[in-house]
Amino acid sequence: MIIAVIGAGECTPEVARLAEEVGRRLAEKGAILICGGLGGVMEAACRGANSAGGTTVGVLSGTNPGDANPYVDIPIVTGMGQARNVIVVASAQAAIAVGGGYGTLSEIGHARKLDIPVVGLETWSLKKEGYTGIVEAKSPAEAVEKAVAWAKKR
Numbered sequence: 001m002i003i004a005v006i007g008a009g010e011c012t013p014e015v016a017r018l019a020e021e022v023g024r025r026l027a028e029k030g031a032i033l034i035c036g037g038l039g040g041v042m043e044a045a046c047r048g049a050n051s052a053g054g055t056t057v058g059v060l061s062g063t064n065p066g067d068a069n070p071y072v073d074i075p076i077v078t079g080m081g082q083a084r085n086v087i088v089v090a091s092a093q094a095a096i097a098v099g100g101g102y103g104t105l106s107e108i109g110h111a112r113k114l115d116i117p118v119v120g121l122e123t124w125s126l127k128k129e130g131y132t133g134i135v136e137a138k139s140p141a142e143a144v145e146k147a148v149a150w151a152k153k154r
Contacts (some may be wrong), residue, residue, distance in 0.1 A: 001029075001030065001031045001032065001093060001148070001151045001152065002031065002032045002034050002057075002091055002092045002093060002102060002136045002151075003026055003031045003032070003033060003034070003092055003093065003094050003095065003096065003110065003147050003148070003151055004033075004035060004081045004088050004089050004091070004092035004094070004095040004107070004111070005019065005022055005023060005026070005033055005034075005035045005042070005045040005086065005095070005096050005098060005128075006035065006036070006041070006085075006094070006095055006096070006097045006098070006100060006104050006107040006108070006111075006115075007019060007040060007041025007042065007097060007098040007099045007100045007102065007104055007123070008040045008041055008043075008099055008100045008101045008104060009036070009038045009039045009040040009042065009103075010039065010040045010107035011040040011041050011044070011098075011099050012099075015027035015040075015041060015044075015098060015122060016040070016041070016043075016044040016088070017044070018098050018099070018121055018122060019040075019041040019042075019044035019045040019048065019098045019099070019142055020047055020048035020050060020051075021045040021114060021140035021141075021145045022048065022053075022098060022140045022143055022144060023043055023044065023045035023046060023047065023048025023049035023050075023051075023054070023056075024048035024049065024051055024052045024053070024119065025048075025052075025077055025140055025141060025144040026045075026049055026054060026096075026144055026147075026148075027046075027048070027049040027051075027053060027054025027055075027093050027108040028054075029052075029053050029144060029148050031054070031148060031151065032047065032054070032055045033045060033056045033057070034054070034056075034057075034058075034059065034088055034091050034092055035056070035057070035058060035059070035088060036058065036059060036060070036061065036084065036085070036088055036103075037041055037057075037058020037060045037067075037068045037069060037072045037075055037076075037121060038058070038060070038061075038067065038068070038069060039069055041098045041099055041100065041104075042058070042069060043069035043070075043071060045072045046058070046069055046071030046072055048143075049071070050071045050073075050140050055073050055074070056071055056072050056073045056074070056127075056129065057072070057073070057074045057075075057076065057091075057143055058072035058074070058075045058076065059076045059078060059088045059091070060075055060077050060078060060082060060084065061078065061079075061081050061082060061084050062075065062077065062078075062079060062081075062082065063077045063078075063079040065077050066085050067112070070143075072109045077130060078117075082103060082106065085103060085106050085107045085110060086110050088107060089107050089110050089111040089114065089116055089154055090110070090114055090116075092111075092116060092151075093116070093150065093151035093152075093154040094116060094117045094119070094146075094147040094148070094150040094151040094154070095107070095108070095117070095118045095119070095147070096118075096119045096120075096121060096137075096143045096144070096147050097119070097120045097121065097123040097124065097134065098122065099121075099123055100123050100124065100144075104123065104124070105124055108120075108123075108124060108126070108134060112126075112132070116137065117145045117146075117147070117150040118134045118135070119134070119135050119136075119147045120135065120136050120137065120143075121136075121137050121139075121140065121143045121147045122135035130145050
């Protein structure tokens, strides 16, 4: 089971705390965490997953594996810039968006276009008639439970 954690490369301490708990809980559920591999939400989620013995994959925008945050177990270099966002979400059975800016919004859009469910925690809210957007979660525990349930169905 592979679950993407998406969010900004810079974030507040509170958002980092949420992301770290998401990462830890995903590892406890046996999920592999995939993300963009850099700082902010990505680093916090990877740190949480590592603390619980989980495996982390970082899909990097550049070509230097050394750019990955120190908690990435498997760095994948792409040289694709922000286009790597598609790879991050397409590789997962579900995604959890924690906070985030426009890069996160692009990942949400790509995930939904690919029919990959997205759980949101303190992130964008998308509502349009006829479209299923982001399912909101109130806590890291709820976000992980929803994402894991969807991933198991896929």
